[in-house]
Amino acid sequence: MWINYFNGTTTPQTRFLRNFRDRDEIVVGDLILCEVLQGFRHDKHMIAARELMLGFHYRDMGERDMALRAVEIYRALRGRASPSLT
Numbered sequence: 001m002w003i004n005y006f007n008g009t010t011t012p013q014t015r016f017l018r019n020f021r022d023r024d025e026i027v028v029g030d031l032i033l034c035e036v037l038q039g040f041r042h043d044k045h046m047i048a049a050r051e052l053m054l055g056f057h058y059r060d061m062g063e064r065d066m067a068l069r070a071v072e073i074y075r076a077l078r079g080r081a082s083p084s085l086t
Contacts, residue, residue, distance in 0.1 A: 002036045006049055027057045030067035037071040046075070 040046035
């Protein structure tokens, strides 16, 4: 659902996110946050997505700070392996 949302794909789920993103029904877990943010190739897109996702209700599945740190490490390592992706 989140990948479709950020790629601009229209599905019933992405319509829900677009139309109701201020509603209390949306909850983001740290592992989802980590997985989604790791997929962004450009910093400005990842930062915008992070701000959007952190605006929803949050629930620990593990730990948010650890998930965000994992994103930083993943992106740094990916940048070293392929500089053109950063």
